[in-house]
Amino acid sequence: MKYRRLILPFFASIAVVVVTGCRTIAPVEVVDLEPADAAALVATGEVAVLDVRTPGEYETAHIDGAVHINIRGKGFEEGVAKLDQSKPYLIHCAAGTPGGRSRTAVKALQAAGVKKIYHLNGGLNAWIKGNHPVKKGAPNPFD
Numbered sequence: 001m002k003y004r005r006l007i008l009p010f011f012a013s014i015a016v017v018v019v020t021g022c023r024t025i026a027p028v029e030v031v032d033l034e035p036a037d038a039a040a041l042v043a044t045g046e047v048a049v050l051d052v053r054t055p056g057e058y059e060t061a062h063i064d065g066a067v068h069i070n071i072r073g074k075g076f077e078e079g080v081a082k083l084d085q086s087k088p089y090l091i092h093c094a095a096g097t098p099g100g101r102s103r104t105a106v107k108a109l110q111a112a113g114v115k116k117i118y119h120l121n122g123g124l125n126a127w128i129k130g131n132h133p134v135k136k137g138a139p140n141p142f143d
Contacts, residue, residue, distance in 0.1 A: 028110045030117045035130035038090055038120045047118060050083075050091045052076075052105040057094060061124065061134040071101045071108075080105075080112050088116035096123030 033041065041047050042063065049066040051058055058068045069079035071093070083089070089109060093101035102119060109117050120127065128134060 028115060028117060030106055030110070030119060032119050032121050033090070034121055035127045035132055038092075038118065038127070039130070039132045041090060041118065047088045047090045048084075050089045050105065050109075051124070052091065052093050052101050053124070055138070057124075059136065059138050061128065061136055063092070063124070063127065064133065064135045069105075071105055077108070080108050083109070083112065083114065085113045085115065087114075088118065089114055090118040090120060092120035092123050092127070094123045094125055096121050096126065 042049060042065075049063045051062050051066040051068045052071040053068075054070055054072060055068070058066075058070075062068070067083075069076055073079075091102045091105050091109065093105070096102050096119065100123070102123060106117055106119055122129075124134070
């Protein structure tokens with residue numbers, strides 16, 4: 001009888017925690033794309049392109065309209081925090097390999113609350129090899 005008085009409040013408190021404290025958080029969708037599929041998506045204008053390479057790499061060649069945030073730069077976290085979390089992003093680096101810069105950036109965008117992320121397999125190297133268009137020059141500081 002003594003234990004019965006303890007069991008009911010115990011289970012009642014667990015039920016309260018489960019009902020009020022455990023909310024389901026929607027998972028962040030990450031889709032890996034080959035260059036042709038990424039190019040088609042970019043052409044729709046429904047995705048923002050995020051280039052996480054160094055400034056020198058960006059100046060050599062980049063996808064038109066890409067936002068540039070150097071993942072190795074001091075302001076990377078601040079730059080990611082300023083991104084519009086409601087937009088979908090196509091993220092790329094030079095090679096797009098597992099454990100590479102763009103994969104690290106995917107994790108940063110997930111942590112920042114971006115809801116939909118696309119990853120360019122093979123990075124800009126594969127994009128160029130697929131004969132997709134690139135631009136040259138420094139990023140526009142007013143973008």
